[in-house]
Amino acid sequence: MYNPRNNNPYGGGPYNRPFGGRRQNLFGSAYDYQSLPYGYTNTAAQSSSLMGKVLSMLGLSFLIASVGAFFGISIGLGSGASLFVVLLGFVVLIALQFLIQRQGINLFLLYTFTFLEGLALAPLLGAYLYAAPTILFQAFAITAVASIGLGVYAWTTKRDFSRLGDYLFWGLILLIVAGLIGFFFRSPLFYTVVAFVGVAIFSGFVLYYIQRAKYMADTTPNAIGLTVSIFLTVINLFLYILQILSIFSRRD
Numbered sequence: 094m095y096n097p098r099n100n101n102p103y104g105g106g107p108y109n110r111p112f113g114g115r116r117q118n119l120f121g122s123a124y125d126y127q128s129l130p131y132g133y134t135n136t137a138a139q140s141s142s143l144m145g146k147v148l149s150m151l152g153l154s155f156l157i158a159s160v161g162a163f164f165g166i167s168i169g170l171g172s173g174a175s176l177f178v179v180l181l182g183f184v185v186l187i188a189l190q191f192l193i194q195r196q197g198i199n200l201f202l203l204y205t206f207t208f209l210e211g212l213a214l215a216p217l218l219g220a221y222l223y224a225a226p227t228i229l230f231q232a233f234a235i236t237a238v239a240s241i242g243l244g245v246y247a248w249t250t251k252r253d254f255s256r257l258g259d260y261l262f263w264g265l266i267l268l269i270v271a272g273l274i275g276f277f278f279r280s281p282l283f284y285t286v287v288a289f290v291g292v293a294i295f296s297g298f299v300l301y302y303i304q305r306a307k308y309m310a311d312t313t314p315n316a317i318g319l320t321v322s323i324f325l326t327v328i329n330l331f332l333y334i335l336q337i338l339s340i341f342s343r344r345d
Contacts, residue, residue, distance in 0.1 A: 143306055157204050182206055228339060302323050
């Protein structure tokens with residue numbers, strides 16, 4: 094494995110700087126992305142090759158997650174059971190961190206995780222399909238357009254988003270704290286503000302991770318790591334957009 098410290102194409106390691114002073118990625122992974130050795134730069138072909146792997150895995154991940162959601166809806170999965178699925182998915186994600194270098198097993202764990210994520214969302218999606226299908230499909234469409242647009246911008250722009258990492262990490266902590274406060278402080282205005290902040294933070298993560306792929310070595314573990322991060326980022330972006338649309342629909 095390449096030394097992940099001070100060895101990106103610029104020699105300083107902005108995309109290897111740990112969030113919040115801790116060497117881990119957005120979702121707690123202990124896996125250090127493999128960047129290029131000092132003095133080397135990614136060619137356009139190498140960057141495109143890694144991004145091609147990520148997009149292929151990401152597309153299949155969302156397809157499998159959709160199958161999981163459809164299965165959960167068809168069997169009438171309840172909220173209590175979905176909590177167990179979430180915990181099981183967390184266990185699979187931890188296993189993936191330890192086995193991400195194991196060819197074959199890593200992909201199996203990746204797609205098992207995405208299936209479980211889709212399954213866990215089944216009660217929520219089922220409720221919206223029954224009560225407010227228009228809002229659900231609007232959220233899907235907005236998320237897709239926003240994610241693709243942000244991704245294209247991050248890939249083509251000359252702006253550097255590497256410094257966003259620390260701010261996004263602390264923004265994520267703020268969202269978690271706000272979510273806990275929301276259990277006790279039930280205010281529509283508070284929920285609306287939190288939802289918009291959530292959209293801003295996860296939009297920033299889309300920019301950060303897509304651009305990060307330019308400076309990572311073209312390896313399967315890197316592709317899997319980026320796929321997990323982008324997958325969870327887009328899922329969270331969708332949930333916050335869905336929340337915003339739901340809030341405003343109640344005001345009509």
